[in-house]
Amino acid sequence: QVMLVESGGGSVQPGGSLMLSCAVSGYSDSRYCVGWFRQAPGKEREGVAAIDRDGSTSYADSVKGRFTISKDNAKNTLYLQMNSLKPDDTAMYYCASDLWVEAGLTVTEYMYWGQGTQVTVSS
Numbered sequence: 001q002v003m004l005v006e007s008g009g010g011s012v013q014p015g016g017s018l019m020l021s022c023a024v025s026g027y028s029d030s031r032y033c034v035g036w037f038r039q040a041p042g043k044e045r046e047g048v049a050a051i052d053r054d055g056s057t058s059y060a061d062s063v064k065g066r067f068t069i070s071k072d073n074a075k076n077t078l079y080l081q082m083n084s085l086k087p088d089d090t091a092m093y094y095c096a097s098d099l100w101v102e103a104g105l106t107v108t109e110y111m112y113w114g115q116g117t118q119v120t121v122s123s
Helices: none
Strands: 004-008 010-012 018-025 031-038 046-050 057-059 067-072 077-082 091-098 116-120
Touching: 004 031, 004 091, 010 077, 018 116, 031 067, 031 077, 046 067, 046 077, 057 067, 077 091
Parallel strands: 010 116
Antiparallel strands: 004 018, 018 077, 031 046, 031 091, 046 057, 067 077, 091 116
C-alpha cells in the first residue's frame, strides 16, 4: 500500500523560506511520479511542482524561480524548497504520487495523497 507523509510546514514572514518533505513508501522501486499540490481556503486544489518517472520537473508559473522540487531516491523522500514566500502561497500543501502520470500538475492524475501540511505566510 502506497503511503505519503508530509512534514515541514509552518508559519513564515513574507520573503522567508520553508522546506517541505514527503516520505513515500509502498513502491517496489523509485520509478514513480510525484507532485506537490496546494489548496487555499475557498479555492480548488492546484498543482505546484512535479517530478515524472524519468526525473523531469515541472512547475506552476506562480512558483517558477522561487520553488524547487527534488527527490531523494535512496531515502524515498520528496522535497519542496520554497523561497521568497508570499502571502498568496498560504495554503495546505499536499504531496501526491502515482506510477504513471500524463500531466504532472493535474490533480486528477494522482491516486495516492498525503494528509497535508499547512504553510502560512504572514507578517
